[in-house]
Amino acid sequence: MNENFRVTSDSETYQYTTRLMQSEATSYAYQSWRRKWRGKGMEYTAGALIWQLNDCWPVTSWAIVDYYLRPKPAYYTISRQLAEVAVGITRTVIQNRDHDRPRQFYEFGAIQSHGARIDILGMNSSLQSIDAELELYCVDLNSGWFHKETRGVHLLPNQSTELISMPCPGPPKTSARKDADPYKVPEWTNSSSVVVSARLINSSTGEVLARHADWPQPLKYLRIPDPKITVKEV
Template sequence: MRRTNNNHNKADGFERRIELYLVENFKHSFEMESYVYYTQVMQAETLASAYRLWRRNWRGRGKEYTAGALVWQINDCWPVTSWAIVDYFLRPKPAFFAVARELRPFTVGMTRKEYRSFENDRSTTKFTIETRLEIWGTNSTLADKKVTLEVTSFDLDSDWRDKWSKEVILAQNASTELFKGELPGQPIRTKQSEVPRVIIVSARLLDESGEVLGRYSNWPEPFKFIRFPSLKALGLKATVSDDGESVTLSSNKPIKGIILDAEGDDVNWSDQAIDLVPDDPQSIKAVGLNGRDVKLRYLGDGSA
């Protein structure tokens, strides 16, 4: 399989180039199914991050720093390995869904940054490391939108949670900065060797009826340093609807990068590369599933 795979990769640097991206971010194995999963999740994460930050840069009149972007390579080079977001048969990869989420009319984005402060300007021996969180929303419509920003933080290694919300106005045809401050639950560190807590932050935009207009979960990176909970502690459930054409996902712990699959004929999924958090179940349409069992892959599922 390795020789065959190499012969089907015509990119400059081929497997070495891909592996550099993988080893910097994931703990993974080299079985073909796992290799496909991690390369596709990596692609979904990178493209989604790019679009998320580009949309933030459309900041309103006089501050249109990024006016748009096109994702390259659709159905481009069958039958070789490709960065395309759909394959030769127009079957979408996880990256297709990740980009689609970032192009919805209303989205929410986050980033976390570490800031190091020194006791004085004469020595670097004493310092503090503070992790700060930034949250923004985007609105591509031509009218201001009143929404509720709901932010929930989770500690992956305990039952600790923090939750707050506030009403905000998303400016028309622009991004709107919504929050800048300390990352909830993350103590200030005084040594580089101190391991930070694994804090996951979930942000949602809700309209006046409570409908979710946009959601995003921010995880600490790189993912390879995370010790994921046991499968039992996760409590992941995938419930197929009575008509067999949709799946509802729920969990007791945050889960990263869920990919749904089923044996047999192809299923038209409405979403992939899903981040899940407690008390926020997500329903995915699955046209053609016909009640079949659903297979799930995600970071830390033990199959890597």
């Protein structure tokens, strides 16, 4: 857990972090399994069992609902991934050399990244194909830069559909630093602080059919700006 989240000695923060980690992990797992239901002749994963749903006594566990029947964050992420229509995002970081660190890590010593690729997929469990608008929205946490585009997409029935594979958008590069080592990476990445969000929207009604957001990893390195939101109890 400490590789992706900041170390804390505060009990409430630690408990929240464990639930967030569970939510992130289960969301990625169910998305990956469902993605492998690719259509005729490519039904590599046909389903997954949720273990476990709820606790039968107050305890620390991997259940997605606690003993008092309070849903944890993982309950909602799994529900979203297993909805009849869902959208998912995977990010592959491109680095200057192979190494034994998780691929989502952007920088580690001599390991430097110079880009990332995002793959967006749609999942449709109904028996009818679906025409929709795919809304892609990217925002940089450091500069406020954003990018938005919309594309028409077609989801095949009862399978996953690969929708987009593209370089991860990012703000303009302000420097032209060159890598001095033999690997000759042209420039460092400009997407390591970019959040990518995708929504599937019904073309006729404007209804949001599915949504998903991909945050750059590790989360502990992000400096999230204050959204300046005020909540008042009425």
